[in-house]
Amino acid sequence: MKVSVAMATYNGEKYIKQQIDSILSQLNSDDELIISDDHSSDGTLSIIEEYRKKDSRVKLIMNEESGVTSNFENAIKHTQNEIIFLSDQDDVWKPEKVEIIKAYFERNSKIQMIMSDITVVDNNLNTTIESFYQFRGSRLGVLKNIIKNSYIGCAMSFRKELKTKILPIPRNVPMHDMWIGLVADLNKSALLIPEKLIYYRRHDSTVTSVENTSSLKEKILWRYQISSLLLKSYIKNR
Template sequence: MISVCIATYNGETYLREQLDSILLQLGAEDELIISDDGSGDGTIDIINSYAVEDSRIRFFNGPGKGVIANFEFAIAQSQGEFIFLADQDDVWLSEKVQTTLNFFENHPKIDLVISDLVIVDEHLEPIEASYFDYRKVKLGFLHNIVKNKYIGAGMAFRSNLKAKILPIPADVPMHDMWIGLIAAYKNKSGLIPQQLTLYRRHDNNASEIKTKASFIQQLKWRYVLIKALVKRGVLK
């Protein structure tokens, strides 16, 4: 069984495309968990219309405390052996789920994987053919704590990571960075070179490809991350 976790907020423009691309790849026993952060547009109506037709969808009103807490809540509800994270405005390519599951089967010691993405505009026209190439993605704890390349839109992990991941500290810069570093510290992360997601960029994205934060702010975030990882027992 797999769980797909989506955190939604005012996502009516692109949500249907993403839901369709995910649901086509799920089995009868899988689940799509949607946690909404208080949308004021038609997002909830769209979710309800899908949920009435598809029992695999589990819809929750989220904590209303931003994207990190919303993903944390969605992950906490998951019941699957493998957990996929999904943004509300992307599109999954048809082979994403099976390719990811095959990777986990062939790499039993890997707990978390990031698959490559095509960066596209709001009309799904390619901007960059490979997120990995564009961002110079590499594995490794030190590399990613200095310049994070762990991206939730391409992320999936085994459920045994939940005990370390949850709760996600409220002051970390982003949920995917926290999750990725936990797996990376024990060399439990891997990369899938195939582009399996159309990673849509538009005016209302909740995340940035490259941070606009100052150098001082980035240093503060790294300090917060290291402190939180030590407290959680990941760093010793």
């Protein structure tokens, strides 16, 4: 079961080495780390180039658009292998992450998307929230996750077959991970597992958040938009 990791980067020079190291140490020789960069202006690209020159598993693609959603979409589009993991640039994967996820996929042939629990940490990897699941009330359910999203991309992995259902990622959904989780959930092919497999680092430059800070108007609009898009997706993929 070959693995592709789809990582999105942007000005991540401070933490990216630690994250890449934690990923590559778990990959086999025929796996790959696909990195899409959103036009970084710091030393991120230089760091990635160092890895790319010495490790053929590392591949760099520039994002033709800009923004988190398009950056992840770009990385996902270029993946080749059977199981695709999503990755932020500043977290740290626990050493057992890949093997545990692969084992779940092997035991659950009808499951297309798996999400693990995570431990939220600060800059120095000190725990701030022991369980994201507990913090966000994570559970399956399309309506539940439209009302209060509990899907988080850095903890997601999915089979390549799901790519045709999630791509292209609509630009008017709140985030890529909410879309991916809901599409899998709608198709009854999502699984949440209890293992905490990532140290999810929150710091001043973090792009995403464990809390939703959107206005009420934005939340209502997004819920309407994503409900309409999910209905279209369901009809298309029936």
